[in-house]
Amino acid sequence: MKPPFHLRESPTEELLDLLDETVLGTSGARYRHLDTRDRVSTADNPLFLTLERSNKVLANVTFCRRGSEWYIRFFAFQGALQASGKSHSLEKRKGLLKNQLNQFFGAALRGNVSDEKVDSFYAYIDPKNERSKWMSENFGFRVAGHLVTQSFSRIDPKKSKKLRRIEDWNAVSSQIRQNFSSHRHYNEAQISSPPFYVLLDEQGEQIAGAHIMIVRWEIERLPGKYGNVLTKIIPAIPLLRKLIRPKNHKFIVPDCVWSEGNDPDVLQELFSAILYEEKLNLMLWWTDEREDLYKSVKNKVKWGLLHKLIGAAPVDVVVLGKEGKEITAPFFVKGWDMV
Numbered sequence: 510m511k512p513p514f515h516l517r518e519s520p521t522e523e524l525l526d527l528l529d530e531t532v533l534g535t536s537g538a539r540y541r542h543l544d545t546r547d548r549v550s551t552a553d554n555p556l557f558l559t560l561e562r563s564n565k566v567l568a569n570v571t572f573c574r575r576g577s578e579w580y581i582r583f584f585a586f587q588g589a590l591q592a593s594g595k596s597h598s599l600e601k602r603k604g605l606l607k608n609q610l611n612q613f614f615g616a617a618l619r620g621n622v623s624d625e626k627v628d629s630f631y632a633y634i635d636p637k638n639e640r641s642k643w644m645s646e647n648f649g650f651r652v653a654g655h656l657v658t659q660s661f662s663r664i665d666p667k668k669s670k671k672l673r674r675i676e677d678w679n680a681v682s683s684q685i686r687q688n689f690s691s692h693r694h695y696n697e698a699q700i701s702s703p704p705f706y707v708l709l710d711e712q713g714e715q716i717a718g719a720h721i722m723i724v725r726w727e728i729e730r731l732p733g734k735y736g737n738v739l740t741k742i743i744p745a746i747p748l749l750r751k752l753i754r755p756k757n758h759k760f761i762v763p764d765c766v767w768s769e770g771n772d773p774d775v776l777q778e779l780f781s782a783i784l785y786e787e788k789l790n791l792m793l794w795w796t797d798e799r800e801d802l803y804k805s806v807k808n809k810v811k812w813g814l815l816h817k818l819i820g821a822a823p824v825d826v827v828v829l830g831k832e833g834k835e836i837t838a839p840f841f842v843k844g845w846d847m848v
Contacts, residue, residue, distance in 0.1 A: 510558075513567075514609050517557045520549055524559060527566045531585040534638055538732040538822070542848065543725040543757065551845070552582065553698035558613060560606050568606050572630070574623065575696050578830075580846060581632040584644060607647055614648055618830060629830025631694065633795075633847065636825050645827045654797060654826035654840050661792040662752050662813030666784035669708065671716075674786065676703040681765075684715055688767045692797075692841035699845040700765055706783050708775060717772075717779045719763040722844045723787065728755040732822050739818065751790045752815050760791040762844035771805035791815060795824065795847045797839035 510516045520528075528545045542548065549555075553573050560568040571583035617627040633656060634641035644650070675681055678701040689695055700720050707718035731739050731753070743749040761783060768776045780792060796803045807821075824847075826840050 513561050513605070515557075515559050515561060517559070518555065520555075520557055521559075521566070523561070523564060523566045524557060524569055525549065527569060527585055527587060528583055532729060534635065534730070538635075538736060539729040540758075541727045541729070543727055544848075548845065548848065549583070551699060551702075553696070555582075558610075560609070570610065573698075574625070575694070575698075577626050577628040578694060579617070579627055579630050580694070581630055581644075582846065584632070584641070610644075611648060614829060627830075629828055631826065631828045633842075634825050634827055636823060645825075648829060650827035650829045652825050653828040653836055654799070656795050656824040656826060656840070656842060657798050657803070658822040658824060659794045659796065659803070659807075660812060660815045660819070660821075661780045661784075661794060661810075662790055662815040663781050663784055664748055664751055664790060664814070666781045666790065667778075668785045669778050669782035671708045671710070671778070672782040672786065673707050673709055675705040675707060678703070678705075681705045681707065681715075681718060681720075684718060684767065685720070685765045689765060689841050691838060693836055693838050695841040699843055706779065706786070708779050708782070717768040717775045718765070719767075719779065719783065720765040720844070721783060721787075722762045722764075722848065723789075724760055724762050724793075724844075724848045726758045726760075726848075728753065728758050732819050736819070748814070752813075753791070759789060760793055761787060761789055762848055763792055763794050764842060764844040766794065766796070766802065768802060768806075771802045773806040773809035776802070776806055777810055793847075795842045795844065797826075797842060799839045801839075 525546055528549065532539055532541050534540060552571065553575065556572045556574060558570045558572070559566050565587065567587040569583060569585045570581060573580040573582055613622065614630065616622050620626055632650070634645055636642070685700070705718060705720050707715045710716050728740060730736050740755050743753045744755065763783070768779065784790060784792065
């Protein structure tokens with residue numbers, strides 16, 4: 510890797526500044542992560558590929574090296590590179606980035622980048638996000654699956670005497686492995702860090718559970734046809750103000766979600782009780798649309814007011830690499846990967 514490109518295993522302050530400033534989304538939702546530095550610090554086996562000029566990071570692609578399948582995270586451009594202008598210098602930099610990434614992907618898949626064999630790269634993209642589509646279309650990624658962004662909101666979440674907060678991975682690991690270890694891209698980085706919540710039956714046995722993260726965003730625009738208008742009027746509406754605080758939007762991201770027998774009532778009780786315990790009003794749950802639990806409950810759970818306003822937004826799973834057997838197992842989706 511030669512200048513102006515650099516490969517590093519830890520982020521520079523300039524790179525962190527770029528990630529702090531990056532606004533995600535284009536024609537749909539637009540938002541900025543407020544906990545980026547914390548997220549970067551917990552990245553699993555990261556590799557940062559950057560384009561730099563005059564001590565500034567103009568573009569970054571972060572790879573989480575997960576065995577033979579590398580996850581692409583923190584795909585970010587400096588403001589000028591996000592523009593659609595056709596200036597010579599802008600197009601030259603975009604061309605440089607495209608060529609270098611093409612070379613990198615090719616070298617990695619040939620085994621010339623890592624001691625460990627790289628079979629594929631994967632990423633999650635908003636089909637309405639032009640920057641993400643640019644990456645997918647320019648480098649030969651194919652759509653291999655679909656996720657949904659499912660909100661669960663309660664103005665007045667209900668407490669449950671069955672709920673227990675757990676700080677010990679060993680107390681939940683067997684259930685999580687039983688439910689998810691056969692999923693595509695399963696790995697335990699990030700999900701083995703507490704907190705976890707479970708519901709217990711009368712015999713003290715776990716009947717449902719989830720791992721959670723607390724996330725903060727600054728929202729410029731909500732998704733959906735009326736997203737721009739809603740973002741402006743929500744702070745003036747008391748009920749909605751409890752769900753969305755655009756300047757400092759704090760919410761829960763659950764993953765490793767399971768419910769014995771895929772029971773929608775148990776899932777609602779779990780989610781509502783977690784909101785009550787965390788003193789929050791909103792969850793965003795990313796899951797494969799083929800997940801048995803989601804298929805069983807999606808038309809039976811009362812997802813709440815926000816779902817009525819914006820629905821369940823789609824996310825594409827895109828993959829670059831060697832063609833193998835058709836993927837039939839659901840993708841394992843970690844909250845960390847999405848926020």
